[in-house]
Amino acid sequence: MKLDKSKKAVFFDVDDTLYDHLTPFRRALETIARPKEGFPYEAAYHRLRYYSDMLSLELGGAGSDDYESAVEDMRRRRFQLALQEFDIELSPEQAERMQAAYIGCQYEIDMFEGARELLQRLADDGHVVGLITNGPLEHQMNKIAAMNLGSIIPADRLFVSGDVGWDKPDQRIFVHVNERTGTSPEHSYYIGDSWRNDVIGALAASWNVIWFNHRGTTPESEHTPHHTAGSYTELAQILETAL
Structure with missing residues (x-):
């Protein structure tokens, strides 16, 4: 897809980011x-x-x-x-x-409080909203279906490692998302809970990283996410300022 440097992309992890795993x-x-x-x-x-x-x-x-x-x-x-x-x-x-x-x-999933509302608001504001998740395609898609996210996120913005061919933290999956959505790393934001998969992986691809540290864990390396949020209230405030 042709690159549009003005487009803002906001992608989320699934497990333990959209719901309590x-x-x-x-x-x-x-x-x-x-x-x-x-x-x-x-x-x-x-x-x-x-x-x-x-x-x-x-x-x-x-x-x-x-x-x-x-x-x-x-x-x-x-x-x-x-x-x-x-x-x-x-x-x-x-x-x-x-x-x-x-x-x-x-497959009995209750999303985190405020998660669905934030996804809807970002989509309504015209941002490129999607998911990047590790795992087999059918398994992860069943979870996404259980959360009934199809009305918010189009199918071409759902990226599952088992389908794409690279697992996070391999930076190639993030590069692939930019290429497929016509977005640029400097205008792309990734939200995830895993330090190794989400923080390190997205930073390697030069994305803006928001660590969803709702469990209050400690960093596992010297990497530095751009922001840290402990709840969807905090995450919404960060994105409101950043986007």
């Missing part, structure tokens, strides 16, 4: 493993995300030839590895049940 993890864990009272769900969730990213990277990412054939085993292993750190040993059968429960819960 901890909720389906907690529901699945309570259903299958039934941990003791006081279990550190958030800490375990962070380790699940770590192993999910690490194992996916070992497979070459969601767009690789090996990913499709090995993804189910990878999804089970991430639960086993993460929960081992919290003294919960899952058999392969339990890990498979955990994954099935987790997937089922992921």
Whole structure:
């Protein structure tokens, strides 16, 4: 698409940025493993995300030839590895049940307060609004459908790594989005929760980065996002000033 340097692009991550990704993890864990009272769900969730990213990277990412054939085993292993750190040993059968429960819960989505309203306002203001998310195409599109975002975001602004061929933090996925939407990096904004995937990846592509740090975690490197928001109220205020 022809480059229009005046067009402002605002793209969002999906998991744990548009909705609370901890909720389906907690529901699945309570259903299958039934941990003791006081279990550190958030800490375990962070380790699940770590192993999910690490194992996916070992497979070459969601767009690789090996990913499709090995993804189910990878999804089970991430639960086993993460929960081992919290003294919960899952058999392969339990890990498979955990994954099935987790997937089922992921399509029962309540967006963060203010998220839908902000997306609608940005679209109504004429900005190029879209999503960039890691994962298999069908899986991520099912989540997007569950949030009923089709009336706000057109299909050609939905970029899923399993379809595009590059996983965040590979900067090529952001370059691809600019090329497909006719936007420029200096006028592109990316909002995401993951330091490694979202902050580092978008910065590498010279995008403006807003770290959605709603969990109050600490930076993992010397990279510096342009802004940090802990809620959609803060995010809306940042974008109102920046755009």
